[in-house]
Amino acid sequence: MVYQLDFNKINKFIDKSGKYTFRRRSVASILPLPTREPERAKFDRGFSSITGGIIRKINGKNLIVDTSDAIVEHIISMGKFDDEESKNLFAHYLREQIKELHLGRITSLNQLERIPLAENEEERKGEIDLINFFFDTFIRDEVERVQEILKKQDDSDLLSDVLELSTDHSVTKNNGVEIYYSAFPTLKEHFIRDLENLASNTSFLINHISLFFVHYTFVAMSQLILQTNKMTRFSQDELLPVYYILQWEKPATWRNSSRQGNKMLIGEMDGFFAHEHALNILGMNTFSDKRNQFYHDIKYQLEEAGLEAEREYIQSIYKWMKEIYKEKTNIPVREYSEDKTLDMAFDDLISAIKKGISSEVNSRYQKAFQAIISKFFRKHGGSLGTILSLSQEHLLMLVAISITDERIELKKLWKELEKRGVWLDYHSKEEVVKVLDKLNYMEKKSDSGDAQYVKSIL
Template identity: 30%
Template sequence: MIEQNNLQELKDALSIKNEKAGLKHTINRKSTFLPFLTRGTERPKFRKGFEGVLGGFTRYISHNELREELDLERLINNVSNLVDVKPEDQSYFHEILRMFLQQKNGKIKVFHPHIFQYLPYSSGPEMKGEQEIAKFLADILTDHDSEFKSLFENHSSDDLVAKLILNKLQGLENIERKKKYISKLPFLSEIFKNDFLFLVKHQDYFKDHYELLLSYYYFTYITQLTLKLAQQSKATYYNSNEVYYTLDWEATSKNRKGYGYGYHMIKDTARNLLIHINTLEHLNTLMGTKNSQSYSELLDTYETMPQEQKELFLKLLEQWITEYRLHSLLPEEDKKFSSTYQSLTDHLFSSIEEAYQKPSMQGPRNRYSLSIEEVGKKYFLKTRGSLGYMLNVSQDLFLLLTALCLKNERKSLKQVFFELEKRGMYFDRYSKEEVVKLLDKLNLLDKKSDSGDAQYVKPIL
C-alpha cells in the first residue's frame, strides 16, 4: 500500500533527523535477499569447512535448537556406564566409543544422520554469520517443508554401539521457527528439494556428500541472484544464468568461456551488490511491500497499481531521492530527471552508488561481496596463475551432481549437460570433451555410436 507514511518509515529506518544531515545505511528490514554481513569479523571464513552451517541448517529444518554442545568425553562415560565391562577392559571400551564418535582431527564423526544436528557453529564472532546462512538456506531451499522435519530424527540403529550412543544423546530442544527469507529463485529451490530427498535415501553416500551438496547450492544461489539483481527488471527468475566452470584437472586460457563468463563476471557484478540491496530496501519500503520484491516484481507491482497510487509512489520516490542526497551530503544536481518509474529508479541507484564511492563507505561495500569469495575459495574456486581465480569443479563434485541429474535413470549425455545447466553449471565444448573422457574411464558411458546424441550415462547410485 502506497502512503505518505512509507517515506517516514524509510527515514526512521536510516536514522534520519530533520534538523541535521547524515544517515545510517540500514538493510534487511523491509526486504531480505542475502545473509551477508558487512562486519568482517562476523563473516564466516569456513576454516572448518561448511560444518557449522550444516549443523545449523539441519537443526532448522528439524525444528530443533542445540541448547548444549555435545561433550564427547561425558557422552563416552555415560554410555560406558550402561554396559557391564570388566575394569581392566574399561579403557579399551572407551577407546572403541571414541573411535566411533570422533575423527582424527577432533571433529564429531557422523555415524548416523541424527548426529548432523550436533555439529556446532564456529566459536567467536563468525558464529553469527554461520547462523544467518543456516537460517537463510532453511528458508529458501526447504521453505520449512514438513517432509524434511523427520529426516534427521533419532531413529534407532541396527549397530549395537550406535544404538547405545543414540539413546544417550541430549541437548536438542524442539522450537518453532519464523521465516525470514523468501526464495527469489524458486526453480533452484525445487531442484534442491528433489536432489536432497533422493540423496538422503542413499545414507552412506549422503553422509559423505551432504556438506558438499549444501555448500554448492548456497554458492549457486548467491552467485545466480547476484547476476540477476545486476540485470534489474530485465532478469528472468525461472532459469539459471550461464556461468561456466572449468574441470579441476584440465588446462585453461583466457580464450575459454570459463574465464570470460565465470568467476570474473561474478566478481565484477558483485562490486555493486550492496548498492542493489540498498536500492531494493528503499523501493520496497516506499512501495509498502511485505515479501522482499526484486526489481522485476516491483515493476509488476507498480504497473498493476491504480493511477493515483502510481502518481503517489513517483512523488514519494522523487522526494526521497532529494532527501537521500541531502543527508548523504551529495552535491546538488543541475540535471533534471524525468519523473518516470524507470528513470527515478535508476536515479536512486546512481545516488546510492555515489554515496558509496566515499572513502568511508568503500569498506562496507567491498566486505559485503566478500561473502561470495569466502565460500568460493573453500570449495569452488581455483587460482589459475595469471588468470586469477576461476570456477572449478572437482571430480567429487562433478560425480555428485551427475548422480543427482541421473537419479535412477539412464540419460543421454546431452540431457545430463542440460540437467547440470539447470543446476547452474555450464561447460564449454573443451570441458565437455574432458567429461566424456572421465565418464568413459569410469565405465559410466553406454556408447551406441561416436555421436554425442547416442551416448548415454548410467546411473551412479
C-alpha cells in the first residue's frame, strides 16, 4: 500500500481554467456556511422552515413543498361544494391557513412538515445545506428511531389532511449520500434522548421543536469550529466550554460569557475556511476513499499503518506544497526535513493555504455563522459587542429536556446543560435558580436547604 496524497485527484480538484481555486466539499465538508451572500439563510421564519425541511427529509419526502395559490386551486378542483359561496369560503380558509404556515405558525406537528423553504431560490440553497448538516449530524443512522418518536404524535388536523391531497408523494430513497461528518456521537445520543423526552409532551414539542433544533445545530457547529482548530487533538466525546449569559443579565468584561462566548468563537473562525480546503486536499490520498477524513482520522489511519507509512505521507504533503501549490500560487511554503512530524505537516499546510484565501471569502463565510448568532443567540453588550445569550424560553426548554425523572438535583442540572453545549458562570446560575423558583420548579430536600432539586417541567 502506498501512503501519499493523490496528485492527480488534487489537480482536477484545484484546477479551474488553469488557475488555482480554493474549493471545498469534494471529499470533505465541515460547516453549512455559504461563501456567497445570496445563498445565506435569512431566517425570516425563524428556524421553522429548516425544521420543516428536516421533518420532510426524515420521512423521505421532497425537501421542496409547494404552498402556492396553484395548490389551493388544485384542492378546490377536487372538492364538491353546495354552492359558489361555500367554495369561496373554503378557498379563503385555505389561503389564510397557508399564510400562517408561511409565517411558521403551526398548531400540529403534521403542519410543521408543510412549512415551505424560502421563496428565493438562492437562499433556499443555504437552508437545504443546513437541513443536510442537521440530518447527517444527528439523524442519518437513527432515521427509524426518530420516525418512531415522531409517529407517536397523532395530531392530524383538517389543514394537514387537506394539503396532503396535493402532496408530491415521491419518496427520496435513503435520503441521498452523506455530506457531513457526524463528529460527536455522545452529543447525537443526547439529541435523540432529548427528542424522545420532548415528545412526551405534545404541546411542548410543537411549541419548542424549532428552538430545540436550532440549539443543537449551533452547538454542533460551534464544537466543530473549536475541535477542528485543535487539529489531531480533536475530541469526539468531550465538548469544549462555550459560555452563555441570560438575556436579562448585564454583561461585563470579567464574565466568562465575554471571554469564552461569542468573542472566542469569532476568533476561532478567523481563517477557518482554510480547513475546508485543506481537508479536501488531505482526503484525496492513495489509501482511503472514505468521506470526511479529519486530521485526527488521518493520523489514526497512519498510526495503524506504521511509521514508514506516516513518513511517506508527510513527505508527499511537502512535495505537493513545493511542486504544485507554490508553483501555482507563488505563495512561499515550508520545506520538508527529517524532523517534521505529521502535526507539523498539517500546520505548515494550513499556514500556506491561509495565505492564499481572500479576505472576502473568509468574511462571507464567517458572516453566515454570525447570522445564526444574531437571529437566535444575540444579546447586545454595548462596547463588548455581541454576547451569546439564552432567552427564558430557551432556558426552560433546556431545563425541560435535561430532566428525565420527576426531579433532578440542582448541581446535576449544570452538568446536564454542559452535556448540551451550554456553560453558565456563577452569576448566571443564580439567575437560573431565581427563575425556576419564581415558576415553582424548585424544591428543597430539607429546611436546612442543603440540597436543592429542580422539578420536571414536562
